[in-house]
Amino acid sequence: xxxxxxxxxxxxxxxxxxxxxxxxxxxxxxxxxxxxxxxxxxxxxxxxxxxxxxxxxxxxxxxxxxxxxxxxxxxxxxxxxxxxxxxxxxxxxxxxxxxxxxxxxxxxxxxxxxxxxxxxxxxxxxxxxxxxxxxxxxxxxxxxxxxxxxxxxxxxxxxxxxxxxxxxxxxxxxxxxxxxxxxxxxxxxxxxxxxxxxxxxxxxxxxxxxxxxxxxxxxxxxxxxxxxxxxxxxxxxxxxxxxxxxxxxxxxxxxxxxxxxxxxxxxxxxxxxxxxxxxxxxxxxxxxxxxxxxxxxxxxxxxxxxxxxxxxxxxxxxxxxxxxxxxxxxxxxxxxxxxxxxxxxxxxxxxxxxxxxxxxxxxxxxxxxxxxxxxxxxxxxxxxxxxxxxxxxxxxxxxxxxxxxxxxxxxxxxxxxxxxxxxxxxxxxxxxxxxxxxxxxxxxxxxxxxxxxxxxxx
Amino acid sequence: xxxxxxxxxxxxxxxxxxxxxxxxxxxxxxxxxxxxxxxxxxxxxxxxxxxxxxxxxxxxxxxxxxxxxxxxxxxxxxxxxxxxxxxxxxxxxxxxxxxxxxxxxxxxxxxxxxxxxxxxxxxxxxxxxxxxxxxxxxxxxxxxxxxxxxxxxxxxxxxxxxxxxxxxxxxxxxxxxxxxxxxxxxxxxxxxxxxxxxxxxxxxxxxxxxxxxxxxxxxxxxxxxxxxxxxxxxxxxxxxxxxxxxxxxxxxxxxx
Numbered sequence: 001x002x003x004x005x006x007x008x009x010x011x012x013x014x015x016x017x018x019x020x021x022x023x024x025x026x027x028x029x030x031x032x033x034x035x036x037x038x039x040x041x042x043x044x045x046x047x048x049x050x051x052x053x054x055x056x057x058x059x060x061x062x063x064x065x066x067x068x069x070x071x072x073x074x075x076x077x078x079x080x081x082x083x084x085x086x087x088x089x090x091x092x093x094x095x096x097x098x099x100x101x102x103x104x105x106x107x108x109x110x111x112x113x114x115x116x117x118x119x120x121x122x123x124x125x126x127x128x129x130x131x132x133x134x135x136x137x138x139x140x141x142x143x144x145x146x147x148x149x150x151x152x153x154x155x156x157x158x159x160x161x162x163x164x165x166x167x168x169x170x171x172x173x174x175x176x177x178x179x180x181x182x183x184x185x186x187x188x189x190x191x192x193x194x195x196x197x198x199x200x201x202x203x204x205x206x207x208x209x210x211x212x213x214x215x216x217x218x219x220x221x222x223x224x225x226x227x228x229x230x231x232x233x234x235x236x237x238x239x240x241x242x243x244x245x246x247x248x249x250x251x252x253x254x255x256x257x258x259x260x261x262x263x264x265x266x267x268x269x270x271x272x273x274x275x276x277x278x279x280x281x282x283x284x285x286x287x288x289x290x291x292x293x294x295x296x297x298x299x300x301x302x303x304x305x306x307x308x309x310x311x312x313x314x315x316x317x318x319x320x321x322x323x324x325x326x327x328x329x330x331x332x333x334x335x336x337x338x339x340x341x342x343x344x345x346x347x348x349x350x351x352x353x354x355x356x357x358x359x360x361x362x363x364x365x366x367x368x369x370x371x372x373x374x375x376x377x378x379x380x381x382x383x384x385x386x387x388x389x390x391x392x393x394x395x396x397x398x399x400x401x402x403x404x405x406x407x408x409x410x411x412x413x414x415x416x417x418x419x420x421x422x423x424x425x426x427x428x429x430x431x432x433x434x435x436x437x438x439x440x441x442x443x444x445x446x447x448x449x450x451x452x453x454x455x456x457x458x
Numbered sequence: 459x460x461x462x463x464x465x466x467x468x469x470x471x472x473x474x475x476x477x478x479x480x481x482x483x484x485x486x487x488x489x490x491x492x493x494x495x496x497x498x499x500x501x502x503x504x505x506x507x508x509x510x511x512x513x514x515x516x517x518x519x520x521x522x523x524x525x526x527x528x529x530x531x532x533x534x535x536x537x538x539x540x541x542x543x544x545x546x547x548x549x550x551x552x553x554x555x556x557x558x559x560x561x562x563x564x565x566x567x568x569x570x571x572x573x574x575x576x577x578x579x580x581x582x583x584x585x586x587x588x589x590x591x592x593x594x595x596x597x598x599x600x601x602x603x604x605x606x607x608x609x610x611x612x613x614x615x616x617x618x619x620x621x622x623x624x625x626x627x628x629x630x631x632x633x634x635x636x637x638x639x640x641x642x643x644x645x646x647x648x649x650x651x652x653x654x655x656x657x658x659x660x661x662x663x664x665x666x667x668x669x670x671x672x673x674x675x676x677x678x679x680x681x682x683x684x685x686x687x688x689x690x691x692x693x694x695x696x697x698x699x700x701x702x703x704x705x706x707x708x709x710x711x712x713x714x
Binding site: 041043044 | 548
């Protein structure tokens with residue numbers, strides 16, 4: 001049954017028998033996709049008199065929007081901060097691998113590095129949408145070098161900087177260009193940082209506070225100037241103190257301008273933060289029925305992995321930025337110390353752990369990894385949710401051979417464990433994809449016997 | 459007429475759905491001969507739609523060769539509004555079945571020329587070979603579709619102003635704000651429904667009891683437009699016990 005071709009020739013895929021995350025709830029609704037975008041089936045029915053070309057029975061699985069990781073330093077042996085001739089190859093490798101964890105968009109993160117590294121690396125990777133071959137790049141996250149020496153964590157001290165020339169000059173001299181930058185983490189106690197925060201905001205770059213010894217009023221000041229994120233809450237900042245809560249106090253600050261939202265990143269790997277601390281942060285802005293009732297600032301939790309290059313690699317010594325780290329089990333330390341140098345958790349692990357530790361709903365856990373980071377970066381109209389018109393995960397752009405398709409991340413819940421699987425749907429020219437639609441379906445059936453696929457290709 | 463009385467709403471819905479299903483299946487529709495069905499909206503037929511969806515899901519009923527014609531739609535309400543009858547039909551019926559979108563006809567309350575839209579609708583019904591089975595409900599004031607009291611009993615599809623009773627009854631869907639309720643609608647006429655080969659009226663609930671009494675135990679009267687179907691050769695009234703509360707015991711006993 002071909003769809004009406006009045007609006008578009010692209011095949012329409014209907015996911016049935018699934019639960020989709022929409023309007024903050026898991027609902028039993030079908031998901032319709034065309035041309036890499038979520039389709040409104042009612043409009044399709046009445047306006048175009050169209051229907052699906054291909055129906056996929058999801059066997060009751062949850063279909064969630066692709067996750068967005070705004071802090072990931074590398075993985076699978078790739079270190080984004082390591083200067084080299086061909087950065088984009090490494091980024092593509094990680095992009096491809098993290099699809100398996102459900103991440104469909106990410107911000108490659110650079111730790112404190114000398115200006116030469118930024119000048120070489122930043123121009124090499126443009127912001128681009130993903131596809132079945134890899135997650136999309138939303139822009140770099142520059143964590144440093146304008147951070148506190150005392151709270152530098154694993155960042156190399158010799159490359160730390162301050163705003164000596166008054167702010168913006170230091171910024172541009174260090175980074176070169178901000179074209180491919182989505183977010184900058186800095187310490188707001190540094191003199192002249194306020195104007196830098198404003199400048200970055202004006203340029204559309206998200207400003208995050210982290211690796212800092214700022215007190216609460218310095219943090220509030222930064223928020224007033226435009227900062228909207230806290231880099232890995234609790235880690236690399238002053239601990240909460242009842243007479244000066246520091247950056248942590250932003251969670252319940254009454255100095256946040258009306259209408260502004262403060263997001264905070266958490267590495268929910270069970271190692272970087274004690275589950276009790278995770279719960280304290282989460283309950284500062286509870287979800288569920290109390291969400292709209294309790295007054296207070298808008299604060300939203302964003303799950304990040306802060307994964308380092310060793311993620312996905314076997315235990316041993318590896319290089320991170322300008323330093324060496326040691327992997328032991330689920331921990332990654334600065335070699336020779338007990339300082340955590342980053343996590344090797346994957347996003348799906350973080351989502352599962354967060355749900356279990358915070359005792360929150362499935363919807364909240366999924367939104368913390370998808371909707372909230374999308375809101376943080378101001379892209380929630382097209383990413384992070386399954387609303388009509390949003391991007392259907394990464395999609396294969398139309399290429400010369402006329403191929404087009406949509407890729408979606410689907411979570412199958414099998415006895416409390418989630419398996420994550422991403423599929424790409426091909427066009428009439430399977431050579432434009434690694435896998436043809438038929439092969440994709442065979443893989444699905446092999447991996448997830450509960451899937452029953454009834455597909456009538458036009 | 460036939461008066462079919464079931465114990466409660468669920469049983470009445472099931473009976474009606476089975477009747478529709480059986481009619482369609484017996485007809486053996488195909489690409490050459492479609493089964494044409496007239497459809498209502500509102501809370502009364504909801505259970506019936508649920509049952510029909512069940513039959514479809516279990517493989518007993520396909521709507522592939524069924525054409526549907528809805529009775530009415532509000533004027534001026536955006537089609538995507540959750541209270542429009544397009545939304546009702548999509549959410550409660552069409553999205554769950556295998557009907558071809560080109561065969562699902564609903565009046566367009568946002569058409570540029572409302573009169574032309576109504577005339578075209580009549581022609582579409584004629585082109586489809588007339589309606590085999592028209593399913594309808596009844597308002598508390600005895601109206602069928604939006605043929606409010608005083609409507610001609612031989613009327614055709616047209617624009618109607620809604621009666622105060624109807625607007626008040628519908629306010630609950632618009633946040634109880636009377637100013638938000640549409641005041642006009644496009645509706646098939648009494649005559650349009652009378653042209654159908656067979657008519658089935660669903661009536662459930664005590665609040666409809668008086669209307670049912672007026673419709674079948676009193677005379678044909680344009681103040682209670684459903685009464686027109688006393689003059690149709692094949693009418694079935696499907697109701698629950700509560701809807702019979704205003705009928706004479708003799709009537710109920712006869713039909714039970």
